[in-house]
Amino acid sequence: MKNSNNKSIPKLDGDHVFSAPWHCEVFALTISLHEKKVFDWEQWTSGLANKLKERPVNMEDDLDHYYNSWLEAIEELILSKKMTYPDDFKKEVLSQMKHIRDDHH
Numbered sequence: 001m002k003n004s005n006n007k008s009i010p011k012l013d014g015d016h017v018f019s020a021p022w023h024c025e026v027f028a029l030t031i032s033l034h035e036k037k038v039f040d041w042e043q044w045t046s047g048l049a050n051k052l053k054e055r056p057v058n059m060e061d062d063l064d065h066y067y068n069s070w071l072e073a074i075e076e077l078i079l080s081k082k083m084t085y086p087d088d089f090k091k092e093v094l095s096q097m098k099h100i101r102d103d104h105h
Contacts, residue, residue, distance in 0.1 A: 023067045030074050039077055047073040 018024040034041060051069040 019063045020067075023063060026067055026071050026074065030070070033074070033078070038081060043077060044073070047077050051076075 018027070030044065033039065034044060048070060051073040052066075055065070055069055057066045057069065
């Protein structure tokens with residue numbers, strides 16, 4: 001795979017793109033919500049870009065840092081659509097994150 005500078009995009013451990021199971025899950029959630037037309041791709045990329053401007057990420061950074069920005073962006077987008085109440089959403093996210101961490105550590 002090539003990026004816009006025509007350089008190979010680094011992969012972790014050879015073929016693994018995600019360094020933790022929750023990275024894959026937040027990625028899949030984003031794709032699923034987009035496919036269900038909860039938001040359009042421009043809204044998503046704009047929200048993620050804003051988060052990454054706040055906290056820039058380098059390839060040397062831990063991917064948790066990148067996917068935390070990703071998670072914050074998707075949370076804000078969902079809340080902006082008034083799909084759920086902020087307290088309910090936060091409780092569900094924390095519950096799911098605890099479940100994921102408990103299952104994989």
